[in-house]
Amino acid sequence: MEATVSKRDKILDAALLLFAERGYDGTTVPMIADTAEVGAGTIYRYFESKEVLVNVLFQECVTRFIGSVSRNYPHAANIRAQFTHIFGGMVRFAKDDIHALHFIETHSGARYLDPKSRETFQQLMDFLHAFVHSGKEQGLIRPLPSDALIAIVFGAFTKMFTLIRAGKITETPELLSQIEESCWDAVRVHSD
Amino acid sequence: MEATVSKRDKILDAALLLFAERGYDGTTVPMIADTAEVGAGTIYRYFESKEVLVNVLFQECVTRFIGSVSRNYPHAANIRAQFTHIFGGMVRFAKDDIHALHFIETHSGARYLDPKSRETFQQLMDFLHAFVHSGKEQGLIRPLPSDALIAIVFGAFTKMFTLIRAGKITETPELLSQIEESCWDAVRVHSD
DNA sequence: GCTACCGGAATGAATGTTCATTCATTATTG
DNA sequence: CAATAATGAATGAACATTCATTCCGGTAGC
Numbered sequence A, B: 001m002e003a004t005v006s007k008r009d010k011i012l013d014a015a016l017l018l019f020a021e022r023g024y025d026g027t028t029v030p031m032i033a034d035t036a037e038v039g040a041g042t043i044y045r046y047f048e049s050k051e052v053l054v055n056v057l058f059q060e061c062v063t064r065f066i067g068s069v070s071r072n073y074p075h076a077a078n079i080r081a082q083f084t085h086i087f088g089g090m091v092r093f094a095k096d097d098i099h100a101l102h103f104i105e106t107h108s109g110a111r112y113l114d115p116k117s118r119e120t121f122q123q124l125m126d127f128l129h130a131f132v133h134s135g136k137e138q139g140l141i142r143p144l145p146s147d148a149l150i151a152i153v154f155g156a157f158t159k160m161f162t163l164i165r166a167g168k169i170t171e172t173p174e175l176l177s178q179i180e181e182s183c184w185d186a187v188r189v190h191s192d
Numbered sequence C: 001g002c003t004a005c006c007g008g009a010a011t012g013a014a015t016g017t018t019c020a021t022t023c024a025t026t027a028t029t030g
Numbered sequence D: 001c002a003a004t005a006a007t008g009a010a011t012g013a014a015c016a017t018t019c020a021t022t023c024c025g026g027t028a029g030c
Helices: A002-022 A029-036 A040-046 A050-070 A079-096 A100-107 A115-137 A146-165 A173-187 B002-022 B029-036 B040-046 B050-070 B079-096 B100-107 B115-137 B146-165 B173-187
Strands: none
Touching: A002 A029, A002 A040, A002 A050, A002 A100, A029 A040, A050 A079, A050 A100, A050 A115, A079 A100, A079 A115, A079 A146, A079 A173, A100 A146, A115 A146, A146 A173, A146 B146, A146 B173, A173 B146, A173 B173, B002 B029, B002 B040, B002 B050, B002 B100, B029 B040, B050 B079, B050 B100, B050 B115, B079 B100, B079 B115, B079 B146, B079 B173, B100 B146, B115 B146, B146 B173
């Protein structure tokens, strides 16, 4: 069913755009229907409720994000190369779908997320935790709580991409590489 | 009018708590009334509408934030000392009212903010811009777009305090000082 | 080859609920 | 006993969701 897949995707795309821009509570189902160019009732053929829709979307986005940062992960490489890989994955993910990262950031922790969504997000955190933990063991990453280190990099990165999304700054390879350096300097141990 | 001030404040406190936790769109006026322990109608004696309420609250919070970072600002000191001052101001502000920072972060840029709210927020950005600009001129802060540098520090800091707010990590003077160091390393120029 | 019919997909007006806001009434204060 | 403050039930608007109806692609019968 080609048309079916396409319609479901149009709904998910519209929901992602609107949730990212206005938030879940600020988005109405008729808005999603209009943006997706389907009838309001059609949405309920694919998703039980608005709440189920946001959960499916959240899980899809986070799963794609995990894929972006973990695919081809250089397990044997040194910590700096691993950091570059993760950072590169985040950039690829954010560029590929400019709204998804913002959607994840603004909706992780929301009260309407179901256990499966929370667990999916936890998987992402676990992956990042493992990286940070290994870096701390090698004495190359600061001995701060892993949560804090992840928050620093993730916070800096998402705020950055919000600026890019808003058109306030232009994303270039040089800029991204400098941002990466800046984030790395925030978490690494310094010798001087 | 002791009672009047007190009631207006109770409403603002309740709104801040709920907006920070559930967002503007996820918070209903009756919820605010319940939390503030006033009748729903009472809110409209002090604020024309829910939208006016969120704007007044936003402006108050941002103004207090500006005060926190700019009061006693050491204009003559070196850039590192100025950074410590700003960071300390942010910490004081966040500790003084654990919800205000999160409210500002999640609501700056919202569609219902009026021009005055936007302008107030811009004042905060202008202050931070001036600091970053001066640091870049001295060659002590990285030659990145100011917006990006502010995003890095602000993003890292707010995400960090979200963790503290959620009880995931415990805020201690040592931790805060290490976070400050980490943020500073993210924006400063390195010689090694 | 054409028509009549079938069943799932799509629809949007209708439904019941919840919301922001109002206002007639009650409580408080000076 | 005014005058002012506070209230919460009442109101109309907007919401999420439902469902009777329409649409459409395929196909069985002629």
